[in-house]
Amino acid sequence: MRTLVARLDNVGDVLLAGPCVRAVAAHSDEVVLLAGPRGRAGAELLPGVDEVIEWCAPWIDPEPPELTQESVEALAKQLRDLRLDAALVLTSFHQSPLPLALVLRMAGVPWIGAISEDYPGSLLDLRHRVEGDPPESERALSLATAAGFTLSDGDDGRLALRGPLPDTTGLTGEPGYVVVHPAASVPARQPTAERSRAIVRALAEAGHRVLVTGAPAERRLTAEVAGDVALDLGGVTGLPELAAVLAGARVVVAPNTGPAHLAAAVGTPVVSLFAPVVPSARWAPYGVPTVVLGDQQAPCRNTRARRCPVEGHPCLAIDPADVVRSVHELSGGVS
Known part of the structure; x- marks a missing residue:
């Protein structure tokens, strides 16, 4: 099973997605992380990530590029070529997962889950809702759990990095x-x-x-x-x-x-x-x-x-x- 996890904003946001990524990795043969240019370096440090692809989302980035047909079609082709089985779209509470869900549907992804307050129509197979004000890492992990991805035994759900880290003494x-x-x-x-x-x-x-x-x-x-x-x-x-x-x-x-x-x-x-x-x-x-x-x-x-x-x-x-x-x-x- 090849699963995509998307988190399109900053390094900190990507790091907070780490426990969710590890839960997905525990039940997938391969995990692809779709990151924005501001978060890619964090994505490359996450345990459980097999491949990182980068795309700057005009509805997420604080200095958004122009949305063009060419850029969206290029992303859709890249995603289609991955032959994904499922995708989870991670967003902050004030962001919508639906624009990316539309592109994922264009790319032929058969199953998509996200946290969404908006009516998703046929864009989402799992429309997950989160009550209260949990820490962002727990909020993302709750989506993975709702999708059937759980942390491995012994994984405490804290943030983690891929090692070894360089010697900086x-x-x-x-x-x-x-x-x-x-x-x-x-x-x-x-x-x-x-x-x-x-x-x-x-x-x-x-x-x-x-x-x-x-x-x-x-x-x-x-x-x-x-x-x-x-x-x-x-x-x-x-x-x-x-x-x-x-x-x-x-x-x-x-x-x-x-x-x-x-x-x-x-x-x-x-x-x-x-x-x-x-x-x-x-x-x-x-x-x-x-x-x-x-x-x-x-x-x-x-x-x-x-x-x-x-x-x-x-x-x-x-x-x-x-x-x-x-x-x-x-x-x-x-x-």
């Missing part, structure tokens, strides 16, 4: 440091550089060895945040190397962003600097000890804003001393 030194990852893909979820810099300085003054991580486009930010008290690793790691760096940390301090979920996937506790533009119940790091900081009742709550709608970004005006206390708590008092 040449970059970091020995494990036991604290990582601060200051950036997020959505500006409203990211503390100001000044606040992140103050957190780094407070951690260093408390005796922690601090590393600052970031993507190549974030080098200016990581340099400013690291200052002269932390090791700046901005732009020097790909996703597997970043995972290894996070695995060597006692604690990771990060906003609601992919690396926070990457830290959870390698089992590292997280201090989550969480802007409430989306619910922390759904999107906080999953399956590891976590402290959520930030005003969860701020005026921006549940707005899904990409840029902070409140002057001064008050929801992330977090006292660095609270971060230090949280790191101390999660690291068992070690500095």
Whole structure:
């Protein structure tokens, strides 16, 4: 049986789909993961994935490409050539699975399941509904379970990565440091550089060895945040190397962003600097000890804003001393 799992947005979203993917893999001969360009690197790290294909969905990507007949037909042909037996379409609560379900039907996929509040007509064979506000990883796994795919015995349903990870001790030194990852893909979820810099300085003054991580486009930010008290690793790691760096940390301090979920996937506790533009119940790091900081009742709550709608970004005006206390708590008092 060849099964496709689709998750078309960011790295963090793809990582949170990991338990669902493993459940599908436990009952399939081959699993193909359809990812967007922003999530492909995460897809390649998931256990249970045999093949990754990439397509940028105009109804999902925050900078959507033009929808063209040629691009849709090319995707449909690629999917048809895979000779799929079934497909699960994973989406966030505010996204519709139906556009992709239509393309999958065009590609001849005989069975399709998704979570959908909208009437799907003949586009879905399984229209799954989820009550309440469960963590995103559990929400995705519930779709797999409803479709008859269950986790293997001994699989605890936490996030996980495909190993082995690269050796990054040449970059970091020995494990036991604290990582601060200051950036997020959505500006409203990211503390100001000044606040992140103050957190780094407070951690260093408390005796922690601090590393600052970031993507190549974030080098200016990581340099400013690291200052002269932390090791700046901005732009020097790909996703597997970043995972290894996070695995060597006692604690990771990060906003609601992919690396926070990457830290959870390698089992590292997280201090989550969480802007409430989306619910922390759904999107906080999953399956590891976590402290959520930030005003969860701020005026921006549940707005899904990409840029902070409140002057001064008050929801992330977090006292660095609270971060230090949280790191101390999660690291068992070690500095």
